[in-house]
Amino acid sequence: MRQIETDVVIIGGGATGAGVLRDCAQRGMRAILVEKDDIANGTTGRNHGLLHSGARYAVTDPHSAIECIRENQILRKVASHCIEETGGLFITLPEDELSFQETFITACTSAGIQAEALTPADALRIEPNVNPGLLGAVRVPDGTVDPFRLTAANILDAEEYGGRLLSYTKVVGLIINNGRVRGVHCIKVKTGEKVDIHAQQVVNAAGIWGQQIIEYADLAIRMFPAKGSLLIVDYRINGMVINRCRKPSDADILVPGDTISLIGTTSEKIPYRDIENIRVTPDEVDVLLAEGEKLCPIMARTRVLRAYCGVRPLISLGDDPSGRNISRGIVLLDHGETDALPGLITITGGKLMTYRLMAEMATDAVAKNLGNSKPCVTAIRPLPGANGKHSDIYAPQVSIPVSGSAKYRHGERAAKFLANDKKQNAVICECEMVTRGEIEYAVHNLNARDLVDLRRRTRIGMGPCQGKMCACRAAGIVSEITHDDNGKQALHSVGEFMQERWKGVRPVLWGDAMREADLSYWLYNNLLGYSQLEPSDPDSHSVNPGEAAVLRGEESKEEVAP
Amino acid sequence: MLNTIDTSFDSCIKCTVCTTRCPVAEVNPDYPGPKQAGPDGERLRIKNPALYDEALQHCTNCKRCEVACPSGVHVGTVIQLAKARHGGFKKGPREFILSHTDMMGSLSTPAAPVVNIATQLKPVKKLLDKVFGIDQRQTLPKYTHQTFRRWFQQQKAQQNRFDRKISFFHGCFTNYNDPTVGKHLVAVLNAMNIGVTLLKKEKCCGVPLIANGFFDKARKNAELNMGQFADSLADSECVLATEPSCAMTLRDEYPEVLHVDNHAIKERILFASAFITREFAKGNKPDMTPVNLRVAYHSPCHLIKQGGVIHTMELLNSIPGLEVIMLDQKCCGMSGTYGFKKENYQTSQNIGQGVFDQIEALNVDYVVTDCESCKMQIEMNTAHKVLHPLTLMAQSLA
Numbered sequence: 001m002r003q004i005e006t007d008v009v010i011i012g013g014g015a016t017g018a019g020v021l022r023d024c025a026q027r028g029m030r031a032i033l034v035e036k037d038d039i040a041n042g043t044t045g046r047n048h049g050l051l052h053s054g055a056r057y058a059v060t061d062p063h064s065a066i067e068c069i070r071e072n073q074i075l076r077k078v079a080s081h082c083i084e085e086t087g088g089l090f091i092t093l094p095e096d097e098l099s100f101q102e103t104f105i106t107a108c109t110s111a112g113i114q115a116e117a118l119t120p121a122d123a124l125r126i127e128p129n130v131n132p133g134l135l136g137a138v139r140v141p142d143g144t145v146d147p148f149r150l151t152a153a154n155i156l157d158a159e160e161y162g163g164r165l166l167s168y169t170k171v172v173g174l175i176i177n178n179g180r181v182r183g184v185h186c187i188k189v190k191t192g193e194k195v196d197i198h199a200q201q202v203v204n205a206a207g208i209w210g211q212q213i214i215e216y217a218d219l220a221i222r223m224f225p226a227k228g229s230l231l232i233v234d235y236r237i238n239g240m241v242i243n244r245c246r247k248p249s250d251a252d253i254l255v256p257g258d259t260i261s262l263i264g265t266t267s268e269k270i271p272y273r274d275i276e277n278i279r280v281t282p283d284e285v286d287v288l289l290a291e292g293e294k295l296c297p298i299m300a301r302t303r304v305l306r307a308y309c310g311v312r313p314l315i316s317l318g319d320d321p322s323g324r325n326i327s328r329g330i331v332l333l334d335h336g337e338t339d340a341l342p343g344l345i346t347i348t349g350g351k352l353m354t355y356r357l358m359a360e361m362a363t364d365a366v367a368k369n370l371g372n373s374k375p376c377v378t379a380i381r382p383l384p385g386a387n388g389k390h391s392d393i394y395a396p397q398v399s400i401p402v403s404g405s406a407k408y409r410h411g412e413r414a415a416k417f418l419a420n421d422k423k424q425n426a427v428i429c430e431c432e433m434v435t436r437g438e439i440e441y442a443v444h445n446l447n448a449r450d451l452v453d454l455r456r457r458t459r460i461g462m463g464p465c466q467g468k469m470c471a472c473r474a475a476g477i478v479s480e481i482t483h484d485d486n487g488k489q490a491l492h493s494v495g496e497f498m499q500e501r502w503k504g505v506r507p508v509l510w511g512d513a514m515r516e517a518d519l520s521y522w523l524y525n526n527l528l529g530y531s532q533l534e535p536s537d538p539d540s541h542s543v544n545p546g547e548a549a550v551l552r553g554e555e556s557k558e559e560v561a562p
Numbered sequence: 563m564l565n566t567i568d569t570s571f572d573s574c575i576k577c578t579v580c581t582t583r584c585p586v587a588e589v590n591p592d593y594p595g596p597k598q599a600g601p602d603g604e605r606l607r608i609k610n611p612a613l614y615d616e617a618l619q620h621c622t623n624c625k626r627c628e629v630a631c632p633s634g635v636h637v638g639t640v641i642q643l644a645k646a647r648h649g650g651f652k653k654g655p656r657e658f659i660l661s662h663t664d665m666m667g668s669l670s671t672p673a674a675p676v677v678n679i680a681t682q683l684k685p686v687k688k689l690l691d692k693v694f695g696i697d698q699r700q701t702l703p704k705y706t707h708q709t710f711r712r713w714f715q716q717q718k719a720q721q722n723r724f725d726r727k728i729s730f731f732h733g734c735f736t737n738y739n740d741p742t743v744g745k746h747l748v749a750v751l752n753a754m755n756i757g758v759t760l761l762k763k764e765k766c767c768g769v770p771l772i773a774n775g776f777f778d779k780a781r782k783n784a785e786l787n788m789g790q791f792a793d794s795l796a797d798s799e800c801v802l803a804t805e806p807s808c809a810m811t812l813r814d815e816y817p818e819v820l821h822v823d824n825h826a827i828k829e830r831i832l833f834a835s836a837f838i839t840r841e842f843a844k845g846n847k848p849d850m851t852p853v854n855l856r857v858a859y860h861s862p863c864h865l866i867k868q869g870g871v872i873h874t875m876e877l878l879n880s881i882p883g884l885e886v887i888m889l890d891q892k893c894c895g896m897s898g899t900y901g902f903k904k905e906n907y908q909t910s911q912n913i914g915q916g917v918f919d920q921i922e923a924l925n926v927d928y929v930v931t932d933c934e935s936c937k938m939q940i941e942m943n944t945a946h947k948v949l950h951p952l953t954l955m956a957q958s959l960a
Contacts (some may be wrong), residue, residue, distance in 0.1 A: 262799045300573055399615050427598075431602060464576060465575070515575050516575045
């Protein structure tokens with residue numbers, strides 16, 4: 001069994017865990033992050049990607065609103081390449097009370113959020129696709145944030161400070177000695193190898209999965225999982241974030257994220273045992289479409305690319321099995337203080353917007369326990385990619401859509417792969433303008449191991465064709481650079497990737513999305529003969545019957561979700 | 563401005579058939595092809611206008627991508643509108659001269675003999691090449707001293723004797739450069755007992771203006787022409803055009819590209835061979851004598867776009883003694899004003915090479931095509947004279 005020794009081990013590769021890893025590394029602690037899947041695979045990667053101004057919470061939860069606007073202003077500076085300052089509108093439709101606007105503006109103002117009332121004509125001028133029947137609108141400093149990029153940038157920076165990521169490594173138990181948590185027992189998901197990591201401090205940043213970690217310590221914590229579903233449409237139908245100016249409700253936020261727009265979210269409490277088996281239901285799709293159309297009528301005639309859902313980690317404190325004391329705020333527990341179990345810290349609750357603050361709070365607790373007095377600098381020091389201008393990256397042979405997309409995603413780090421080299425500049429994902437160079441960079445520098453990981457680093461397969469054109473090309477490249485000589489891994493990776501894409505397309509299978517899926521099916525099965533490919537070694541990670549079934553368009557058991 | 567774009571790109575399923583059919587992408591690696599330039603690029607340009615790709619300038623607007631598209635995406639239109647929206651057109655003096663065909667025509671025809679000699683002179687060609695970037699290897703079309711409209715003045719009385727009437731949209735080339743096809747249309751229709759009238763006023767259909775980015779001027783022309791059509795259709799059956807690009811523009815580009823509504827009369831704007839073969843089907847076929855010729859037919863891109871090749875083929879096949887060899891449906895590369903521009907010359911030649919080679923390998927008396935621009939390109943690059951289908955039909959009239 002492998003034994004690893006470190007100062008801090010962090011469980012959970014979401015934004016919070018990545019933030020803790022970075023913060024610890026920057027403060028000079030040796031830190032390792034373990035994640036059972038890929039980074040940002042859980043709740044972090046399954047939300048709106050909305051850079052809240054806090055306006056949404058101003059009326060109902062002023063504390064969260066203030067937290068949001070503070071973090072909003074910080075992230076604009078330190079994570080500028082993950083953020084777009086689109087601005088947001090809170091619109092009042094005929095079925096809403098226009099009088100709420102005043103309450104809303106007052107609440108925003110007192111939380112320190114700039115809120116400006118616009119006439120319907122002005123709102124239509126700056127957002128031509130907004131429902132023309134609107135009665136009024138309030139402009140707030142909402143924006144968008146790419147959670148995958150944000151998490152990857154935190155990991156990248158942490159690694160440059162000496163931190164380490166162990167992805168596809170699942171924690172199966174805590175090492176507890178003499179009433180103190182001293183590390184974690186892990187298992188490598190892909191190989192079954194066992195690894196023990198010994199550490200002075202263990203940070204549980206596993207979100208909704210954190211309940212299981214706590215249970216390893218025989219402690220009790222109650223999570224109340226709430227499922228939220230969202231739809232992605234083909235292109236940006238709106239330029240600004242659009243909310244309804246009323247108390248937060250289902251499916252009332254439309255966010256322009258990168259090349260697409262997304263509508264969400266529904267909210268449904270689900271039993272904890274179901275968190276691995278969530279799926280978007282037809283009813284949720286109907287609600288999202290109907291409500292989305294109210295925000296931007298063009299949505300009714302825009303292709304829906306896919307549907308996805310995530311689980312909010314709502315937590316109930318103390319011995320409260322009923323969930324009445326559910327908190328939506330940040331929860332930091334130093335189990336040495338709360339449960340007389342030193343060595344374990346849980347950071348949970350909160351939201352993507354406050355990931356940095358949560359990381360700071362958790363790292364402060366770790367630092368205190370380790371006697372480290374270095375201050376937190378994550379609010380000042382920019383993430384890799386957010387360091388100044390990148391207009392001077394010299395790549396004259398690269399077309400503007402290619403270089404522009406690369407810089408948008410990687411900031412100044414795009415210089416690492418935007419070479420004047422025809423082979424490197426070959427466009428692999430044509431929908432999202434991902435080049436061979438970017439794929440190689442993500443594999444070498446951003447811990448991308450297969451196509452599913454690559455998608456989170458680069459956006460391959462996230463456009464209208466959902467991986468049809470790029471999956472086999474990208475798999476070939478990964479195979480080439482990772483010396484997967486027999487191509488078995490590549491084959492497996494293509495199947496896994498297309499299966500993951502198909503999962504999101506299935507709930508919205510009509511119209512052009514159906515034609516697109518049909519062409520994918522035809523290409524991969526009838527042209528490339530994918531489902532006929534027999535695994536040469538039954539023990540290897542080659543194509544399994546389940547994948548083949550999915551590629552044949554059959555129903556399969558839902559892959560373990562998030 | 564999201565509300566002015568053509569959202570048909572949303573239906574693109576990335577099959578890439580359009581790019582396999584693009585004559586430019588085939589020969590010019592700098593052009594990413596219609597899928598990238600059109601639907602793929604549109605998503606990026608909506609996200610951020612700064613992601614506009616200068617390579618869109620290589621598009622010739624041949625529309626073959628739209629013909630190929632199985633998903634109903636207006637690929638060519640998406641590209642043209644993107645160029646217009648993002649300042650993708652170079653609108654210099656050259657573009658003005660080449661695209662304002664009716665203005666240049668009305669200025670040049672009075673002095674046609676002088677202009678024609680001048681534009682064929684080597685020093686003048688060199689000057690046009692150096693100063694304006696009009697490639698000196700190209701031959702500029704000659705102007706006619708007597709415009710088609712002037713000639714038609716003498717025909718008016720005779721046309722009034724017919725009960726049935728059509729309006730003829732002659733276009734710039736027939737009026738200012740070579741009235742032959744117009745005269746032949748009159749002869750053919752008269753032989754079918756149909757009279758011809760002209761619109762009181764006619765402006766360039768707009769195709770060269772659209773191709774060079776003068777959208778406002780094109781829209782103005784479109785509005786004037788639409789008004790003229792409405793008037794003239796009150797006492798004529800339909801509007802005919804003998805130039806495929808004019809017909810395509812009047813029918814399809816007005817609503818799609820210029821947003822000028824023509825739906826009320828669209829079905830009454832026809833390409834000449836469509837009308838004539840429709841008359842044939844009704845039994846109105848003039849007597850024709852054998853022409854005893856062997857010709858190669860080249861189908862113009864903009865006629866393919868309208869689905870009009872079948873009508874011209876039917877017309878040609880009905881001419882006795884005419885052996886028609888249909889050339890492969892490849893683009894000749896001229897694309898109106900495109901091939902005249904210095905930077906496009908080589909691309910234009912490379913696109914057309916297949917057509918030239920195929921023609922040279924055949925033993926034919928003439929090449930036949932409906933389009934004046936294709937005619938220029940083929941005559942400049944092969945040893946053959948090019949005729950309009952109506953010219954052959956006029957020749958065979960008994």
